[in-house]
Amino acid sequence: MNHWWRAYNEAVNDPKLQLLSDALFRAWFNVMCIASANGGELPALKDVAFTLRIPPAKAAQVLAQLNVAGLLDKTETSFVPHNWNGRQYKTDAVDPTAASRSKRYRDKKRDASRSQGVTPDVTEKRPETDTEQIAVAVDARERRPLIGPEALALAEQLLTLSGHSPAFWPPAWCGAPMRVQTWLSQGWQPEIIISSVKSVMAKRQGKQVASVQFFENAIAEEHARQAAPLPQVEIREAQTKTVQSHGKPKSAVIQAIDDLNQRIADFDDRGGSDELRGPAGEASPRLLSHG
Known part of the structure; x- marks a missing residue:
């Protein structure tokens, strides 16, 4: 029995469709036909691959890309076109009542x-x-896309940094664009996200990451660090101690040298006496010769 499915003229302005490549757009149209023939849900992967006339690995890649673009929703067992029940509602042809x-x-x-x-x-x-x-x-x-082009591009970049190939998105990464869109909507900066992911991957030495949520803590911590206030720096002037000598200010070192020179001069003025001047009121000590 032949079935038909509804196509809406607003598709010409839908970014999710119009940003697809020509090959992927054609694959989406054929996938919609397959879903229509199977009650709105895609059959097993091998059956999809056979209908599309492509290898199963290529069919899996196509389904993953359409899921990332928000055009297919993943179920427990397969995929269904996004909002199929809302857009492909029942009519007299299929509703006997x-x-x-x-x-x-x-x-x-x-x-x-x-x-x-x-x-x-x-x-x-x-x-x-x-x-x-x-x-x-x-x-x-x-009419409003849930995932913007920036989120899609950033999610693919993070997938590559995580050690995966953009040619095939692992199942756990299929929701990455939606998660990245949430980050961007909350004000997270793409530059900080990328630098944080690179830092984490450098520590893992190239080991693959299972999902994009693995990076969330590191990205959040880096945003918090970047938003922290800068430390306050206080510069103090160095203090210099001066003494007064003969009406001119001198430093403590120069004053000590002048005092020592004065004492030597006073000693020489006594004609080379072998006596040393003692404190006032006390007998002066006498120097003994070596002879």
């Missing part, structure tokens, strides 16, 4: 009009179902 409900509604409106003498409008449009009204509300919320 819709036709009978619509007929009862039209009959009720016709009977009410006849009782009031009003000719019913046989071309009256059936009312929108609850799912259709919900879908309109969901569409309004979906």
Whole structure:
């Protein structure tokens, strides 16, 4: 049985789609067709690979990239297109009760009009179902992308720094762009994030990291350190002690030298006497000769 799925004209302005490469955009369209044929959920990887006519490894890479772009949501067993139930709501073609409900509604409106003498409008449009009204509300919320281009690029850079290849995103890294978008929304700076990750990886000596959350503590600590106030520096002038000699200021060292020279001069003035001057009021000591 052939199925069809809805495509909305707002897709032409959706960054999540328009930033895809041509090859990945074509793969997304085919993945949507596969999901439509399987009730909204993708089948096993080997079946997806067969339908896309590519190897399973390449199919896994495609699904990971679409998941990172926010176009596929991961379930416990597989992937589903983002907001599939909201956009691909049930219609009369798949809801066997819709036709009978619509007929009862039209009959009720016709009977009410006849009782009031009003000719019913046989071309009256059936009312929108609850799912259709919900879908309109969901569409309004979906117009703003959850993950910006900067977060996508930064997440891929962190993946590379962590020792992984951008050609294949490990399952634990599929939510990295959303986490990085949260960091950026909280004011974390890309430069500090990158430098912190490089510092952590240098200590790990190239050992791979399982998920981007591994770096959060180091990034938070570096942001806190960068935001800390700078230390206050106080410069004090050096103190110089001076003494007064003959009306001129001299330093303590020069004054000591002058005092010593004066004492030697006083000793010479006594004609080479072998006596030393003692304190006032005491006998002067006498020098003894070696002869």
